Amino acid sequence: MLLRCLKFLLVVLFIFCSACAKRSNKNTITIATAANMQFAMQELADRFSSQTDIACEFVIASSGKLTAQIKEGAPYDVFVAANTKYPQAIYDAGFSYDIPKIYAYGKLVIWSLDEKLQPSFETLSNLQVKHIALANPKTAPYGLAAVNALQRKELYEHLEEKLVYGESISQTNQFIISGAAEIGFTALSVVKASEVRTKGNWILVDDSLYSPIEQAAVLIKRGEQVNEAAKAFYEYIFTEEAQEILLEFGYSVNE
Incomplete structure (x- = not known):
């Protein structure tokens, strides 16, 4: 029972x-x-x-x-x-x-946590910059926007050897935060987030340099x-x- x-x-x-x-x-x-x-x-x-x-x-x-x-x-x-x-x-x-x-x-920005670097397209050519992070343009729209901006500024071929590609914006951010890349391209929404708002310096990339996201x-x-x-x-x-x-x-x- x-x-x-x-x-x-x-x-x-x-x-x-x-x-x-x-x-x-x-x-x-x-x-x-x-x-x-x-x-x-x-x-x-x-x-x-x-x-x-x-x-x-x-x-x-x-x-x-x-x-x-x-x-x-x-x-x-x-x-x-x-x-x-x-x-x-x-x-x-x-x-x-x-x-x-x-x-x-979406909006694209150039971001760096290196206090010695002021983000700009000119800075990308600086000898101190060995690596420039961006998302894979084949799968990430922000990566494609970054490539377009570099091409329109006629910098892509000059900087191609410095470019390091993250699988996504998230991995790209990790490259920048960890210092694996001295500078890089990310989304404005990332640098506006409270988690990273006070980290490093960034500038907005002119909308005319890439197709609307x-x-x-x-x-x-x-x-x-x-x-x-x-x-x-x-x-x-x-x-x-x-x-x-x-x-x-x-x-x-x-x-």
Whole structure:
């Protein structure tokens, strides 16, 4: 009799735990986030979660790498990219519900933590500068913008041997912070973040030196029905409150 009761209690406990897990999963979404959005995304998610009780988990990488993962079936709910090209590729491949929608426009900066260096295009040619960090232009839109800027300043060929490529803006930042690169290109949203705001010096790269960094997002298809929690976050990105947060991080929202 005692053994039968114990078995019954174990079954009840298993069902209860399973139900809790399902409820937890239902209230947790996974956001594939371009590395430039790392700090801004945390603020957006914190504000969203406090209002909805929906938890947000992030996978942070270059937009190109995230695109490849989504096409391979990675279980992401929302893709917040650093351009429109990659979200469009997701839509064209049938992995999103709608065409990409632009949520912000990114800005490029030159950043250095070396107190002896004042960031500028002229400084890049300085003999003290052995390494210039930038994100991989093949997969990271900010890396492509940096290459475009160097080409338009007619510096790319002259500086090519100094260039060191991070897999994403996140790894590029690590090169600069660690001193592995004396100077480099990153997103304005990074140097505006409270975590690094007081570190080093930076200058804004003139918008005319690179194509506009139009950052778009898409809601990923997962199963036959729309994930309402994911949809709620996707829609939140375009609210006035979210747009104000993006402005605080240096993004433009009305170009």
